[in-house]
C-alpha cells in the first residue's frame with residue numbers, strides 16, 4: 224500500500240530546490256500554517272495569499288499552498304479574525320490546508336526567481352549580481368586499492384562529487400597505511416596482534432552539506448574495514464549556489480526606450496516605468512525580481528547600463544540617475560511571475576516519482592495595480 228504524500232515530503236523536495244539556508248536572515252520561509260504530517264492531495268503554487276487564492280483552497284481537501292511571499296512576515300501578536308492576517312490564517316486552517324513560503328531562498332536558487340526573470344528577458348550568460356553559497360565539505364578516507372572503485376561509486380551514488388554540471392568527481396593518491404589489530408578485532412586484512420603495513424589509496428570527494436550524512440553512511444557501508452579511517456573538512460566559503468540578481472549581455476544593443484518595450488512585451492506588463500535617458504544604448508543589463516533597489520550600486524559596478532526590477536521609489540530613481548544607470552520598473556508581480564511559474568514546474572518534476580501522484584497547479588495572482596490613461600508629464 225502506497226503512503227499518501229505528506230507536507231513533510233513536499234518540503235523535503237522543496238528544500239532541495241530552494242535550500243532554506245539561502246534565505247535572507249530577515250525572511251520567513253518554510254511551513255507557516257499547518258502540520259508537517261498533513262496529507263497532500265494537491266499543491267497550489269501562487270505568488271502570495273489573496274482572497275482569490277484562499278477561495279481555491281476549499282475546492283479540494285488536503286491542499287498544500289506554496290507561496291512566494293510569506294503570509295506571516297511580522298510576528299502576529301494575536302490571531303484575530305477581524306484583521307486581515309488572522310482572517311487569512313484562519314481561512315487556511317478552516318480549509319484543512321497547509322501553507323509553505325518559499326521566498327528569498329527561491330529568489331537566489333539556481334533556476335529560481337532571478338534566473339527565471341533573466342531567462343524571460345533574454346539576458347545572455349547571466350551571472351549572479353550578489354553570489355550565494357551553501358555549506359560544502361571535503362570527505363577523505365583510506366581504501367585498499369582493490370576496494371577503491373566500490374567505495375568511490377557508493378559515495379558518488381549518495382551524492383559526493385556532484386554539482387549542477389558534474390558528477391563522480393574524485394581524487395585519489397597512493398600511500399602506506401599501518402595498524403595493529405587488538406584482541407577482539409576482526410580486521411579485513413592482517414592478523415590480530417601483528418603490526419600490519421598496507422598499500423592503500425586516499426580517496427577525496429567534495430560533498431554538498433545537505434548530503435554529507437548520507438555520503439558518510441554510504442562510505443562506512445561500502446568500506447571493507449571494521450573501522451575505516453575517514454575525515455571531513457569544511458570548505459571555506461562553501462560552494463557557489465545561485466545568488467541575488469543577475470547580470471549579463473542584453474539580447475540586442477538598443478536604446479533604453481526599445482529595451483523598455485522589450486521588457487514590457489517579455490513580461491506581459493501593461494506598462495513599465497523608465498528612469499534615465501531613453502536614447503542611451505543598452506549593452507549590458509542586470510535584472511532583479513521584485514524589489515531590486517538594494518542592488519543598484521552593485522549593478523552599476525558590474526557594468527550594467529540598465530536594471531530591470533520593481534518597487535523603485537523616487538529616491539531610488541535619483542540614485543540610479545546619479546549612478547548613470549537606466550532602470551525599467553516592470554512591476555513586482557510581473558518580474559516575479561516567471562519565477563512562480565518555474566517553481567510550479569520544478570515542483571511538478573520533483574513530485575513525479577512520488578508513490579501517489581500529486582497534481583501541482585499554478586494560480587495566477589492579479590496585479591494590485593491598474594493604469595489610468597497616461598498623458599505626457601506636465602513637469603509641474
Ligand SMILES: [Zn+2]
Pocket residue numbers: 292512513514555559
Ligand atoms: Zn516579491
